Amino acid sequence: MNIQQRRLEKGWSQEELARHAGLSTRTIQRIEGGQRAGLESLKCLAAVFEISISALMQEQTMTQQEMSDQPKPPMINEIEREAIEFAQSLLAEPKKGQADPLSKIEREALAYAKNLLRKFKI
Numbered sequence: 001m002n003i004q005q006r007r008l009e010k011g012w013s014q015e016e017l018a019r020h021a022g023l024s025t026r027t028i029q030r031i032e033g034g035q036r037a038g039l040e041s042l043k044c045l046a047a048v049f050e051i052s053i054s055a056l057m058q059e060q061t062m063t064q065q066e067m068s069d070q071p072k073p074p075m076i077n078e079i080e081r082e083a084i085e086f087a088q089s090l091l092a093e094p095k096k097g098q099a100d101p102l103s104k105i106e107r108e109a110l111a112y113a114k115n116l117l118r119k120f121k122i
Helices: 001-011 014-021 025-032 037-050 053-069 079-092 104-118
Strands: none
Touching: 001 014, 001 025, 001 053, 014 037, 025 037, 037 053, 053 104, 079 104
């Protein structure tokens, strides 16, 4: 069981766990996001969850191995994100009763873009 699962089991938000452990919310976010926790953070978390530091270290190692085994989605920069969001807004079908403002070739280009977007799982 990883840190996030333990936190959710207690019904805590990241902010609540941070408060109980005496850590920053950002530290909790980083740890749950896959960054390795430092020894002091592990000590605080072990105390909160009433488990040993070595158990937490093992869990963290296992979680990182699981994460590295999963395929990583392509990285998207901010400009690409904006372009994707714009394309998605264009992909919306016209509402009933509205004329389609796009020509046939534009609609085909958007269908092609939609297929590309699936690769980004957005």
